[in-house]
Amino acid sequence: MDLLGSGIFKGMAVTLKNFAMTYFDRGRKERLPTVQYPEAGDTVTLFTRNFPFLIYDGEEEVDGMRCVACQICERECPPACIYIVKEKDENGKFVKRPKVFDIDVSVCMGCQICVEVCPFDAIVMDSEFEYSKEDRFGDLLFNRDELLKSNDYYHKIHPEEAQARDANLAAKKAADEAKKKAREEKAAAAAAAKAAAEKEASEKKDSPEASEPVAEEPKAEPAAPSENHAKAESEAKEKPAAEETPVEEPAAATDETEDAKEESSGGSEGKETSEEPEETAGSGEDDEKKAEEGEGVS
Amino acid sequence: MTMESSVVAGSEPTVEPRGFELIEREGLETNLLEVSMGPHHPSTHGVFRMDVKLDGETVTELRPVFGYLHRNHEKLAEDMGYLGSMPFTDRLDYFCSMTNNWAYALAGEKMIDLEVPERAEYVRVIMAELTRLVNHIMLVGFFVNDLGALGTPLLYALREREKILDLFEWASGARMMCNYMRFGGLRNDLPEGWLTKCREVVDAFPYFLDEYEKLLVENEIILVRTQNVGVLKPELAINAGITGPMLRASGVNYDLRKVDAYGVYDRFPFRVPMGEVGDCYDRFMVRILEMRESIKILRQAMDELPEGPIMGEAPRVFKPPAGEIYGRIEGPKGELGFYLVSDGTAKPYRYRVRPPSLVNLTVLEDLCLGHKVADAVVILGSVDIVLGEVDR
Numbered sequence: 001m002d003l004l005g006s007g008i009f010k011g012m013a014v015t016l017k018n019f020a021m022t023y024f025d026r027g028r029k030e031r032l033p034t035v036q037y038p039e040a041g042d043t044v045t046l047f048t049r050n051f052p053f054l055i056y057d058g059e060e061e062v063d064g065m066r067c068v069a070c071q072i073c074e075r076e077c078p079p080a081c082i083y084i085v086k087e088k089d090e091n092g093k094f095v096k097r098p099k100v101f102d103i104d105v106s107v108c109m110g111c112q113i114c115v116e117v118c119p120f121d122a123i124v125m126d127s128e129f130e131y132s133k134e135d136r137f138g139d140l141l142f143n144r145d146e147l148l149k150s151n152d153y154y155h156k157i158h159p160e161e162a163q164a165r166d167a168n169l170a171a172k173k174a175a176d177e178a179k180k181k182a183r184e185e186k187a188a189a190a191a192a193a194k195a196a197a198e199k200e201a202s203e204k205k206d207s208p209e210a211s212e213p214v215a216e217e218p219k220a221e222p223a224a225p226s227e228n229h230a231k232a233e234s235e236a237k238e239k240p241a242a243e244e245t246p247v248e249e250p251a252a253a254t255d256e257t258e259d260a261k262e263e264s265s266g267g268s269e270g271k272e273t274s275e276e277p278e279e280t281a282g283s284g285e286d287d288e289k290k291a292e293e294g295e296g297v298s
Numbered sequence: 299m300t301m302e303s304s305v306v307a308g309s310e311p312t313v314e315p316r317g318f319e320l321i322e323r324e325g326l327e328t329n330l331l332e333v334s335m336g337p338h339h340p341s342t343h344g345v346f347r348m349d350v351k352l353d354g355e356t357v358t359e360l361r362p363v364f365g366y367l368h369r370n371h372e373k374l375a376e377d378m379g380y381l382g383s384m385p386f387t388d389r390l391d392y393f394c395s396m397t398n399n400w401a402y403a404l405a406g407e408k409m410i411d412l413e414v415p416e417r418a419e420y421v422r423v424i425m426a427e428l429t430r431l432v433n434h435i436m437l438v439g440f441f442v443n444d445l446g447a448l449g450t451p452l453l454y455a456l457r458e459r460e461k462i463l464d465l466f467e468w469a470s471g472a473r474m475m476c477n478y479m480r481f482g483g484l485r486n487d488l489p490e491g492w493l494t495k496c497r498e499v500v501d502a503f504p505y506f507l508d509e510y511e512k513l514l515v516e517n518e519i520i521l522v523r524t525q526n527v528g529v530l531k532p533e534l535a536i537n538a539g540i541t542g543p544m545l546r547a548s549g550v551n552y553d554l555r556k557v558d559a560y561g562v563y564d565r566f567p568f569r570v571p572m573g574e575v576g577d578c579y580d581r582f583m584v585r586i587l588e589m590r591e592s593i594k595i596l597r598q599a600m601d602e603l604p605e606g607p608i609m610g611e612a613p614r615v616f617k618p619p620a621g622e623i624y625g626r627i628e629g630p631k632g633e634l635g636f637y638l639v640s641d642g643t644a645k646p647y648r649y650r651v652r653p654p655s656l657v658n659l660t661v662l663e664d665l666c667l668g669h670k671v672a673d674a675v676v677i678l679g680s681v682d683i684v685l686g687e688v689d690r
């Protein structure tokens with residue numbers, strides 16, 4: 001080392017140079033210019049993720065919803081900020097759609113785990129980041145209708161990803177359809193065989209009420225969706241680790257009764273029309289019986 | 299009143315003031331002063347407290363107190379699937395989310411003997427070395443900040459870090475909470491053009507380091523304040539389980555990238571910088587030299603980056619067989635390990651993090667004894683802790 005203090009002066013020269021250069025090469029990228037945020041500057045990159053939203057296809061928000069309320073994301077979300085209640089039709093049967101789908105974005109950490117585990121490509125990440133709200137609790141709890149955004153919007157923010165997802169979905173759909181077709185053909189063949197057998201039997205009996213294949217068909221049709229549903233359910237059950245649920249049915253039954261109880265006590269959804277609880281009450285009783293059976297099993 | 303009366307009496311004090319020890323020193327009686335530095339002291343890098351006993355300005359006893367930032371990380375992880383903990387590892391050491399991810403992914407992959415594709419391994423090396431740059435540059439910035447060079451060097455460091463964080467955001471979608479690695483690979487491939495940009499940043503980095511060294515390394519004030527301050531003897535370092543740059547600054551040649559050669563680290567020739575004295579200056583210099591080596595690794599990894607898949611054949615449900623595993627990597631701060639015990643279900647039976655920050659912090663008292671209070675701040679700065687990782 002030479003003169004005492006020369007190190008300090010060398011350092012000072014560096015700061016001086018840096019200071020001076022800010023006036024000469026402003027805007028040069030490697031000097032990292034300030035982004036004038038609200039006016040200019042698009043900070044959104046390819047994989048930018050902030051909070052999730054639900055996709056719907058087509059024009060109808062609720063009808064086009066891809067989510068089937070399988071609740072996998074609810075279970076896998078690390079901070080547990082998703083809350084789902086399945087929707088039921090007036091007979092107390094589940095339709096594949098969530099009635100309540102809440103995400104508490106004040107808890108959500110934008111980790112994208114829900115997107116990765118969703119088997120139906122129904123939930124994806126948004127790149128919207130300007131969420132300023134007045135109420136810390138109420139406004140930051142996004143409900144289903146706030147979360148629903150169109151597929152077109154998704155294509156706008158993440159075009160490549162959206163295309164990949166659409167292709168994936170189309171492939172899946174084609175595969176499903178092929179399967180369904182095969183199953184239908186099988187069912188039709190079986191029905192035909194059965195009809196033939198019955199015909200034979202009836203011919204043997206000489207009874208005039210030989211069941212036509214036409215009458216058989218409506219029976220075969222709904223079989224496919226319900227099978228599908230069951231498949232989705234069982235997938236849902238199996239996928240996250242096939243937890244402690246011993247048998248599939250009892251769990252489903254208890255779920256139903258819980259919902260039914262909530263509804264009949266006017267609980268979660270609050271003021272619904274007075275007819276509904278009565279209607280569900282009937283099915284609720286059934287469900288409770290089932291549940292009791294289920295509990296007996298488990 | 300009582301004090302006064304004892305003074306008036308001129309002989310031995312009749313009433314001893316409580317809470318203070320009187321010590322005799324060449325005829326002069328002084329009280330030991332107990333000071334609680336922190337938890338909101340600006341030099342403690344978060345919520346960390348040092349209970350120090352001072353004799354004048356000299357530290358005679360120092361007790362680190364931590365736990366203010368405890369978030370129940372390990373217990374939470376035991377109550378959720380293996381994948382669910384991945385985003386939480388980002389939040390251990392928020393400067394090094396990529397290496398945290400890697401350590402956890404490595405432990406998980408060991409559990410089920412999962413092959414990681416070549417490309418993913420290379421990308422992991424790139425990310426880990428970028429993380430090392432981020433961590434070390436920030437350490438140096440904060441260290442000089444603790445010395446009293448407020449602002450300027452720290453802001454230069456922040457500027458460089460920003461460029462690397464932009465790269466992280468581009469690749470993973472988030473600047474700091476990257477959540478980028480998965481058991482068996484990576485979540486997504488590098489976007490188009492990323493590599494070019496990364497090369498630009500890496501190529502520009504040595505110039506910045508030159509400048510930075512000119513700014514700091516010969517500065518007389520830094521030399522005086524750091525040389526022979528907080529000397530860590532190699533024997534103590536080994537006994538205390540110190541790892542990472544802090545251990546190497548004491549002259550022990552131990553780098554997991556060489557020892558374990560995890561991932562594809564055996565393919566990169568690089569040198570392991572070591573200190574001689576083990577004082578704060580060595581710890582500071584070792585980090586600067588390590589950055590230069592990281593750049594070497596980065597250049598080679600980018601040149602050799604193969605094409606191919608980025609995800610191995612990971613099962614959809616991660617359910618390892620019963621057993622235990624310890625996966626470790628050389629994090630920027632030291633050996634970061636994840637110890638997982640599985641009972642065959644989809645949730646870990648035990649999940650334990652071996653945080654380098656916490657273990658390195660254990661020798662703080664030994665380093666500080668006999669130095670001045672102002673040096674204690676410098677020594678803490680040179681240890682390189684992040685409280686998120688210490689407390690978990």
Ligand code: SF4
Nearest residue numbers: 067068070071073118
């Ligand atoms: S995983 Fe997908 S389909 Fe299932 S409930 Fe969540 S968003 Fe809906």
Ligand code: SF4
Nearest residue numbers: 077108109111112114
């Ligand atoms: S992004 Fe993560 S935290 Fe947010 S809802 Fe999805 S899984 Fe939960």
